[in-house]
Amino acid sequence: MKYKLSRPIRQCSFIWQRFGTNIRSLSASALTPAKPRLYGQPTAKTHPHLMKPGEVTPGITATEYEFRRARLINMLPENSVAIALGYRTRYMSNKVLYISNNLQFMHYPFHQNTDFFYLCGFNEPDAAIVLEKNNTRKGYKMTMFVPPKNTSVEMWDGSRTGVLGAVEIFGADEAIESTRFNSKIKEIVKNYKDIYIDLPAKTNILSSDSIYKSTSRAYVKPLSRIIQELRLIKSDSEIALMKVAGQITGKAFIETIKFTNLGFTEHDLYAKVDFECRIRGAQYLAYVPVVAGGINALTLHYVRNDMPLQNGDLVLVDAGSEYHGYASDITRTWPINGKFSPAQRDLYEVVLNANRQCIKLCTEKKNISLNKIHEKSVQFIKEGLSSLGFDLVEGDVDRVLYPHHVGHYLGLDVHDTHDLERSRILKSGMVITIEPGVYIPPNDAYPKHFHGMGIRIEDDVLVGETDPYVLSSIAPKEIVDIEYCMEN
Numbered sequence: 306m307k308y309k310l311s312r313p314i315r316q317c318s319f320i321w322q323r324f325g326t327n328i329r330s331l332s333a334s335a336l337t338p339a340k341p342r343l344y345g346q347p348t349a350k351t352h353p354h355l356m357k358p359g360e361v362t363p364g365i366t367a368t369e370y371e372f373r374r375a376r377l378i379n380m381l382p383e384n385s386v387a388i389a390l391g392y393r394t395r396y397m398s399n400k401v402l403y404i405s406n407n408l409q410f411m412h413y414p415f416h417q418n419t420d421f422f423y424l425c426g427f428n429e430p431d432a433a434i435v436l437e438k439n440n441t442r443k444g445y446k447m448t449m450f451v452p453p454k455n456t457s458v459e460m461w462d463g464s465r466t467g468v469l470g471a472v473e474i475f476g477a478d479e480a481i482e483s484t485r486f487n488s489k490i491k492e493i494v495k496n497y498k499d500i501y502i503d504l505p506a507k508t509n510i511l512s513s514d515s516i517y518k519s520t521s522r523a524y525v526k527p528l529s530r531i532i533q534e535l536r537l538i539k540s541d542s543e544i545a546l547m548k549v550a551g552q553i554t555g556k557a558f559i560e561t562i563k564f565t566n567l568g569f570t571e572h573d574l575y576a577k578v579d580f581e582c583r584i585r586g587a588q589y590l591a592y593v594p595v596v597a598g599g600i601n602a603l604t605l606h607y608v609r610n611d612m613p614l615q616n617g618d619l620v621l622v623d624a625g626s627e628y629h630g631y632a633s634d635i636t637r638t639w640p641i642n643g644k645f646s647p648a649q650r651d652l653y654e655v656v657l658n659a660n661r662q663c664i665k666l667c668t669e670k671k672n673i674s675l676n677k678i679h680e681k682s683v684q685f686i687k688e689g690l691s692s693l694g695f696d697l698v699e700g701d702v703d704r705v706l707y708p709h710h711v712g713h714y715l716g717l718d719v720h721d722t723h724d725l726e727r728s729r730i731l732k733s734g735m736v737i738t739i740e741p742g743v744y745i746p747p748n749d750a751y752p753k754h755f756h757g758m759g760i761r762i763e764d765d766v767l768v769g770e771t772d773p774y775v776l777s778s779i780a781p782k783e784i785v786d787i788e789y790c791m792e793n
Contacts, residue, residue, distance in 0.1 A: 344465075385499035386435060389433065390418065420528070423535070451481075546629055550587070555778070558624075558781070585626075594610070638761060664739050669771075686743060695752065714727075738766070
């Protein structure tokens, strides 16, 4: 006897015969939207709220990363190869969980080697990028070494991008599991005369020792300084990210100033500025902040941040957010009780004037370097202190009362491009900090009513051709604005 199949069953039979698909599986997948594949970091597909199509990292496109690599290759001689290694994972606890004979570790939040990150945007540990200069239209071959996909590891630590993702997302011409780096790199470097890499360089599974064993050290040359030359002038995309970083931190300062009250501790302000940065989109603080009440501000890198705030004292807060890799670095000083005393006001105005005058110099037209601006800042501080009755002798200002530099370069690192001299002339597109300060120790050589005061005012400044652009302008620094902020 023949049975006549119903229409739905005939459709199911057709699907099975045509596609070899179980109708139950097909129905489940059809009813449930497919989730995008997860990688070791955000992508435009998985994080459309953070990234646009074509971006490798938020705000930076694949085209820009390729342009960076091409610029680097153009700076290298023929028959050369550049090798940049990422950082390894750092663990904060040796033993966390022991389940099914599987020992697990708790690690710190990962922060990538910024030279490596600048070239490709890959943000997982134990990775490397190799750029071989050649005569192709692109000018180089890009090989990436990345951690392999590993179901067990990813169950604990999250998704990995893997070799397929390195090609698909980061544009590698070839991608190899990083466990093969030490053997594979020997085959690569033997073909080149000049090898650019920063030594010694070791991660958990990558080692520059492999290069030493494959070639004469005479052919190995440092890479970082060349990359830093590229990083010094910021692109429009980088500037856009740094503007947001400055706005985030500036708004966090407003809320932290308003939050300040008697009975609080330095740690309370630390927690507040951290929260306000993160809630506005920062991934984390760019560095451990300085939150120094009263005489603690005389310690330039005070990071204990654990003392009570005292009525009548100032508090100095040096903090910055990191927004998709780019740092801000801002310092403000304000009275804990909401009102500057006459002595605090006088000393604050000396530092504020130096800050204002130095920012005006941050243009290409002025044909000036950071070192020259520092010399100017010392002079501004000397003149201001003398007007307040300080009897200054040689070395008082630049060795005791204002012992640090007026500024530094800023970008992917807080102290960005650290190998580049501050004696070079400022060019449009550079981003620098301007941070004069005064720190008065309890010494009878100085007027007593200023003893124990530490004041620093730091802004992030984009150098322009004729005018500077202050990225941190949202953070209040005028006395009237600070006091108004604390009243409201």
